[in-house]
Amino acid sequence: MKQGVDLQSLVGYQVQRANLRMEVDARAALADYDLSPAKMTALILIRDNAGCDQTALGRALSINRSSAMKLVNILVDKGLIERRPGRDLRTNALALLPRGEVQVEAMLKAVRASDARMTARLSAEELETLQHLLGRLGPVEEEGDAE
Amino acid sequence: MKQGVDLQSLVGYQVQRANLRMEVDARAALADYDLSPAKMTALILIRDNAGCDQTALGRALSINRSSAMKLVNILVDKGLIERRPGRDLRTNALALLPRGEVQVEAMLKAVRASDARMTARLSAEELETLQHLLGRLGPVEEEGDAE
DNA sequence: TATTGTTATACTCTATAACTATA
């Protein structure tokens, strides 16, 4: 199937295809844990930001409050995290439970192996370049864009 | 919200975040057309592979026959493509209609502008490097992997 | 007034399973 110059020349398309390949492999690496890569990310964020609330978690994942709620419910039901009293009566403080810590470590091991295999064709220097360039993809504020 | 070294060091995570940023912007750029970036991709593939069947289109998009069916139905309903008799009686030959051609051109213009804005921080050389590195992300066949 | 959590509902995208017609 021809892809043509129109698709090939779009960086967004290339990023999307690369992401799909990476994600499929990472998902397979996590199959034993019944958690998607995104849910592993949530666990790591909760671990590294102990006591954060659901809304902040959602912001970090680029999902809204309601979606974050659903995600947190799933992780709570699996016994990986816990809702504790937060900084005021509206707010939860999310905490990773011991079982969650163990699971995060195991999942990270599996995902790191996937990541290493998928990036094996790149040298250490190329990897650093790739990460640097990816980090610079983003909107550039235009003339009238500031408020 | 701290992201921590565990996430930062995963190339898959960086690709996913970059893809999300690119996709949000491209989707916004296509808002006038009521078609997602993926549907635009489908139109381009049909245009550049006139007469292809649904299964081949699905393969190119990494979706299965059934999902490709749904996608094709939507594009047909919008009057952008057409199912024509294929190479045998089982098969459709997909064809972009004149209205679809006009629409693809307009959408490409919008998406190219989005892509240009999102990559504006990178030089031409850096862009080429990025595309090259992205293209090399993928599984490396291991010892016992061949059949 | 603004924010957090919550619930109900709906939409998009994809998948599986089964069927029909054709090869």
Place this chain on the structure above:
DNA sequence: TATAGTTATAGAGTATAACAATA
């Protein structure tokens, strides 16, 4: 037997809208 299209159904992930409690 295998393949293409089709249909019904289901699941994951996300969103919007509304509400209660709290700030």
